[in-house]
Amino acid sequence: MKQVHVDVAVIGGGPAGLAASLAARKEGAERVLIIERNTELGGILQQCIHHGFGLHRFKEELTGPEYAQRFIDFIKETDIEVMLETMVLEVTPERKIYAVNSESGMLEIHAKSIVLAMGCRERTRGALRIPGGRPAGVYSAGTAQRYVNIDGYVPGKKAVILGSGDIGLIMARRFTLEGAKVEAVVEVLPYAAGLTRNVVQCLEDYDIPLYLQSTVIEIHGNKRIEAVTIAQVDEKWNPIPGTERKIECDTLLLSVGLVPENELSSQAGVAIDPITNGPLVDDAMMTNLPGIFACGNVLHVHDLVDNVSKESERAGMYAGRYALGKSSEKARRIKVQAGENIRYVVPHEVSSEEPVEFFMRVQRPQDDVALDVGGLRRIRKTSVRPSEMLDVKITPEQLQSLEGDTLVIQIVEQ
Amino acid sequence: MLKHITCTVCPMSCNVELTLGEDNEILSLTGNKCARGKAYATSEHLHPERTLTSIVKAKGGMHPVLPVRTNKPIPKDKLKEGMQVVSKVEAQAPIKMGDVIVADFLGLGVDLVATRDL
Numbered sequence: 001m002k003q004v005h006v007d008v009a010v011i012g013g014g015p016a017g018l019a020a021s022l023a024a025r026k027e028g029a030e031r032v033l034i035i036e037r038n039t040e041l042g043g044i045l046q047q048c049i050h051h052g053f054g055l056h057r058f059k060e061e062l063t064g065p066e067y068a069q070r071f072i073d074f075i076k077e078t079d080i081e082v083m084l085e086t087m088v089l090e091v092t093p094e095r096k097i098y099a100v101n102s103e104s105g106m107l108e109i110h111a112k113s114i115v116l117a118m119g120c121r122e123r124t125r126g127a128l129r130i131p132g133g134r135p136a137g138v139y140s141a142g143t144a145q146r147y148v149n150i151d152g153y154v155p156g157k158k159a160v161i162l163g164s165g166d167i168g169l170i171m172a173r174r175f176t177l178e179g180a181k182v183e184a185v186v187e188v189l190p191y192a193a194g195l196t197r198n199v200v201q202c203l204e205d206y207d208i209p210l211y212l213q214s215t216v217i218e219i220h221g222n223k224r225i226e227a228v229t230i231a232q233v234d235e236k237w238n239p240i241p242g243t244e245r246k247i248e249c250d251t252l253l254l255s256v257g258l259v260p261e262n263e264l265s266s267q268a269g270v271a272i273d274p275i276t277n278g279p280l281v282d283d284a285m286m287t288n289l290p291g292i293f294a295c296g297n298v299l300h301v302h303d304l305v306d307n308v309s310k311e312s313e314r315a316g317m318y319a320g321r322y323a324l325g326k327s328s329e330k331a332r333r334i335k336v337q338a339g340e341n342i343r344y345v346v347p348h349e350v351s352s353e354e355p356v357e358f359f360m361r362v363q364r365p366q367d368d369v370a371l372d373v374g375g376l377r378r379i380r381k382t383s384v385r386p387s388e389m390l391d392v393k394i395t396p397e398q399l400q401s402l403e404g405d406t407l408v409i410q411i412v413e414q
Numbered sequence: 415m416l417k418h419i420t421c422t423v424c425p426m427s428c429n430v431e432l433t434l435g436e437d438n439e440i441l442s443l444t445g446n447k448c449a450r451g452k453a454y455a456t457s458e459h460l461h462p463e464r465t466l467t468s469i470v471k472a473k474g475g476m477h478p479v480l481p482v483r484t485n486k487p488i489p490k491d492k493l494k495e496g497m498q499v500v501s502k503v504e505a506q507a508p509i510k511m512g513d514v515i516v517a518d519f520l521g522l523g524v525d526l527v528a529t530r531d532l
């Protein structure tokens with residue numbers, strides 16, 4: 001088996017992996033390797049051809065491919081190594097990576113530190129349990145996005161979209177622009193799951209109806225989908241009899257959420273947060289396995305790629321430092337706890353030696369509130385939404401003034 | 415006449431209500447919680463604009479299509495016409511991000527540009 005020795009191995013060449021590898025190299029790690037299973041770098045950004053990326057990062061609105069291209073160009077200016085079309089099969093706690101590609105066959109990669117940056121995948125129909133047959137024409141929104149934007153073919157003429165996540169909303173517009181008809185977007189929640197901007201610019205602009213508190217209760221058709229039946233739901237998401245209506249369509253897109261891709265992490269023994277479905281990490285973005293770091297959508301699902309880049313630079317920097325033998329045991333450990341109306345917080349544990357940026361999501365929408373960080377900092381928020389990730393920076397000095405070893409982050413009334 | 419515009423500038427998503435006169439002019443504007451909302455709703459009413467992003471056919475590259483965008487927003491009611499042009503264009507690799515694929519798109523003074531290398 002071919003043996004490879006590197007300082008930092010980054011698994012995944014999407015936005016997280018790109019930013020992490022650049023930061024690790026900048027920190028001084030000499031051999032940095034990106035392992036990517038696709039034929040090119042950029043990850044999911046390459047199929048997100050709409051604009052709205054990079055407003056924080058580059059102070060302008062870029063499309064997904066443009067955002068990716070900028071980072072790819074940065075990588076090209078460095079000596080960071082890239083292995084494309086390489087599939088990672090296993091990661092061990094001793095930081096060995098088994099991978100395979102057609103050029104070298106099996107590879108054993110020895111890394112001083114590893115950054116997990118595998119991203120996320122879409123929830124599928126199986127996870128939803130919609131009754132009915134299994135006809136062709138049912139796709140996840142991201143799969144359809146790939147067909148349209150990378151392969152150049154629109155997989156239907158009349159679509160219904162289940163779920164109002166951002167990819168679903170974006171695809172409603174894409175299908176419409178490409179001449180297909182989107183009959184409806186159906187959302188079980190009482191509000192759209194995606195960003196308001198996308199509801200306005202992707203649905204309202206094209207008069208596409210959004211049915212809230214509704215779901216698809218049946219899929220019709222044998223070989224190819226012919227129609228779906230939708231119905232309103234009660235608070236417990238049970239269909240309300242008498243509200244059913246049948247909509248003809250040849251395509252059903254599912255945009256019902258994303259799940260961090262952690263098969264490799266779990267097999268390696270990385271501890272997973274049951275809420276984010278991503279690894280538990282400390283303020284260095286390090287998992288419970290020493291020298292194994294995580295960032296981006298593999299850690300928790302982000303809504304802004306700008307935040308992915310920022311978080312991943314942090315992971316890359318600490319991974320670089322670890323590979324150089326420069327990281328030290330932290331004297332103090334503070335547990336981070338999600339309090340009132342906070343669904344989760346990343347990182348899960350912090351020291352009081354480094355500045356830290358917390359990323360979190362609320363459980364339900366609220367207006368005119370404040371985000372309270374363990375009494376150390378309080379930030380007014382005109383509104384908080386589950387679809388919009390919150391972030392807050394805390395200094396080591398602020399952390400040192402904390403009493404006890406638990407930091408509770410919560411939403412409080414003004 | 416009344417018109418509703420959802421402000422998309424920040425997550426508050428204020429529902430801005432415009433009262434319009436005979437000539438579609440804005441008589442009053444309420445529901446916005448800040449000045450940015452007023453500016454947004456005013457321009458969204460008078461001349462709504464969008465950036466068009468799509469793909470064009472491409473030859474000689476690693477993918478059969480190339481993602482493109484207008485380098486500035488165009489009037490919203492030109493999107494459909496824009497797509498008719500986009501669907502007929504064919505680009506030839508090698509292409510660099512930012513390369514102009516259609517100059518003076520629809521005669522609007524904006525360019526349709528490539529958004530990646532291919």
Ligand code: SF4
Nearest residue numbers: 421424427428447451
């Ligand atoms: S009006 Fe102001 S507060 Fe309201 S959504 Fe627009 S920018 Fe936000």
